Amino acid sequence: MLRSLLVPLDGSSTGERCLPLATKVAQSSGARLHLAHVRFPSGPELLTSPPFELDGEDFPEGEDVGEGERQPGREAEYLRRWEDRLAGEGASVASTVIEGAPIADELADYAAEVAADLVVMSSRGRGGLARALLGSVSDEVIRRAPAPVLVVHPDRKDKVVGSPGTLGHFLVALDGSPLAEHALDPVRKLAKATDARLTLLHVVSDPTYLGPRVTGLRPDRFEPELEGAADYLKKVGEGLRQEGFEVEEMVVQGDTPAASIAEVADAQDADVIAVATHGFGGVKRAVLGSVTDGLLTKTRRPLMVVRPPAE
Structure with a gap:
């Protein structure tokens, strides 16, 4: 029986392509969805952190903003929007922003914390370097997560082959x-x-x-x-x-x-x-x-x- 699902999100539309499948699993099994975004700590690590996108607005690496205006608030707001939307579709949902690095290690630790039975994630995020980074993150999560990983990897047109949310x-x-x-x-x-x-x-x-x-x-x-x-x-x-x-x-x-x-x-x-x-x-x-x-x-x-x- 599935009770807990971890869904990592990077703020991009491509990263969200895993959500229909994750929601289908949650609705069918009664499992709770745990939406998570890992944010690199402030400092030099930001040079290797993919930029965060919220509703089409970019937050570049190393953006010089006040601590109260930094990405965690924006990222938490982004996750809450998805939390409210999926709850409206009948799913049990929780969300959190995790600060730390490496991303795969943080996700693996959080998967253990929420006793995830399955991790559902996209294999790449945005274009260019960010896409390559998320692809490598999914590879590392597969190697480190204490649960099976269901990887959704859209094609170059940002589409998933098959029927999204179908598990027949x-x-x-x-x-x-x-x-x-x-x-x-x-x-x-x-x-x-x-x-x-x-x-x-x-x-x-x-x-x-x-x-x-x-x-x-x-x-x-x-x-x-x-x-x-x-x-x-x-x-x-x-x-x-x-x-x-x-x-x-x-x-x-x-x-x-x-x-x-x-x-x-x-x-x-x-x-x-x-x-x-x-x-x-x-x-x-x-x-x-x-x-x-x-x-x-x-x-x-x-x-x-x-x-x-x-x-």
Whole structure:
């Protein structure tokens, strides 16, 4: 059951693109929304702080204003407006401005403080440097947050692929490892709340990357790999069906897992892609980690990233 959602906002319209999805999750599950903005402290840190935008008015880095007129009041006002708006839509909402740095660390700490079950955020904010900064923040939040992170990344026209606020179909990428299956628990919670159907996907890829070497999968090995993947997904799917979920299994062959997952998500019109941050230990962990990184750049669909517990 979902009880608490953290939604980081940077004051930009692009940063707000995650709100329809976050609101849908909150309304469906009854979870409380915690809106948060992290402001860098006064001083040199402002040189690396993205400017804040409120209703189209920019507040540049290092703006020389009196302490009583500094951004915290403007930022708190911005969050309160969203708090009032979302409360009017029936959501339970709270908001706060956090002062500190680095941003990802502050958000991770606050996620723990509010016992967030899920972090919902956009992957980038405004254009140029600020956009790059927010993209890096989302990457770091994925690595540090104590909860899964649902990333919404609009395209260059500031639009989200799919229907904003829709959570009817989850594509869950699995690689056959127990750690990758950690993605299933938050998917269960979300899918149960939104009555969503699930598609389980296993990509059998060639070539297989092993450090600096590249070794192709022999043609005579494809069939056993595909059959083994199908058997594995069937077993996982049966367990989910017994829990009442509508489940489909898919095994595809592709050159790279990230590109194949993104293609299937588009073909299936999935509302959310779910993946763990890594699979097995050692080299295989690095491979699946690269899959997650690849998806963050290859798909414009919402991506839920689950970081399994430390081994």
